[in-house]
Amino acid sequence: RKEVEQDPGPFNVPEGATVAFNCTYSNSASQSFFWYRQDCRKEPKLLMSVYSSGNEDGRFTAQLNRASQYISLLIRDSKLSDSATYLCVVTPSGGSNYKLTFGKGTLLTVNP
Amino acid sequence: ETGVTQTPRHLVMGMTNKKSLKCEQHLGHNAMYWYKQSAKKPLELMFVYSLEERVENNSVPSRFSPECPNSSHLFLHLHTLQPEDSALYLCASSQAGRAFFGQGTRLTVV
Numbered sequence: 001r002k003e004v005e006q007d008p009g010p011f012n013v014p015e016g017a018t019v020a021f022n023c024t025y026s027n028s029a030s031q032s033f034f035w036y037r038q039d040c041r042k043e044p045k046l047l048m049s050v051y052s053s054g055n056e057d058g059r060f061t062a063q064l065n066r067a068s069q070y071i072s073l074l075i076r077d078s079k080l081s082d083s084a085t086y087l088c089v090v091t092p093s094g095g096s097n098y099k100l101t102f103g104k105g106t107l108l109t110v111n112p
Numbered sequence: 113e114t115g116v117t118q119t120p121r122h123l124v125m126g127m128t129n130k131k132s133l134k135c136e137q138h139l140g141h142n143a144m145y146w147y148k149q150s151a152k153k154p155l156e157l158m159f160v161y162s163l164e165e166r167v168e169n170n171s172v173p174s175r176f177s178p179e180c181p182n183s184s185h186l187f188l189h190l191h192t193l194q195p196e197d198s199a200l201y202l203c204a205s206s207q208a209g210r211a212f213f214g215q216g217t218r219l220t221v222v
Contacts (some may be wrong), residue, residue: 032209043202043213044155088156091209098143098162100211104154 003027004090007101012112017078023088023108024070031093033064033071037084038105044087047073078110116138118203125193128220132219133178134186135203144186145211146178147202155202161186193221 003104006023013019025033048055050062050071061074071088085105091097116137125131137144146158160168160181175197177189186203198221203214 030126034209034211036211041200043216044211046210046212089209089211095208098160098167098206100145100157100206100209102155102157 002086003101004103006086006088006106008104008106009081009108011105012048012109012111013078015078015080016105017110018074019078019108020072020074021086021088022070022072022106023090024068025071025088025090025101026100027090027092027101028069029091030069031090033062034089034091035060035062035071035073036087036089036102038087039084047086075108076086078108080112081112083108083110116203116205116212116214118217120173120181120217121215122218122220123142124220124222125190125206127195128195130189131202132190133219135186135188135214137184137186137203137205137206137212139207139212141205141207141212142183143206144180144183145206146176146186146188147175148199148203149202149216150199156189190219192222195221197221 002107015021035047036044037047038044059076062070087105088103090101119134143162148156158172161176179187200216202216206209
């Protein structure tokens with residue numbers, strides 16, 4: 001099993017739709033979780049951290065399920081500008097938290 | 113502006129040239145990274161430095177040589193590259209798992 005797995009998509013949704021991505025991880029000792037977005041030909045940018053209790057930032061909601069070892073990202077009321085590749089990142093705790101394990105990304109296209 | 117600066121932004125080099133990519137971060141982070149990203153492909157981790165010590169080297173050819181003189185600077189020295197090395201090279205720094213990337217150097221080897 002790969003360390004971090006994401007559905008590569010592509011996901012094609014109309015504006016205003018709700019879309020969700022999942023990311024599974026294999027290392028149960030993983031401690032920190034993040035979602036990044038990467039626009040075409042640009043660098044990845046931190047979108048949001050994922051907290052154990054779940055967290056929301058505007059139209060974006062991130063959740064963590066430690067029992068099933070996955071994180072999710074929900075985007076409500078999709079905008080054209082949400083079109084990007086979404087990457088999940090998993091890191092261990094403590095002194096090894098420099099180990100960033102990136103998923104391969106899920107491509108989202110929001111259509112007018 | 114993420115606090116991670118890469119230069120140059122674009123580079124065209126011949127296969128016999130020697131060039132260096134530079135990365136600088138002013139975030140006080142203790143880890144720095146080089147990634148390669150070919151067109152429409154996922155990120156490939158090349159090197160990781162933690163507290164100025166190289167902790168990972170993912171079977172990268174010796175024609176790529178990293179250097180981390182201090183916690184704020186990272187270089188990638190390039191020599192005798194091949195056309196298949198043409199890609200976007202991204203530097204990143206991180207602290208407690210949160211990573212910030214530079215805008216990348218788009219490298220073309222001719």
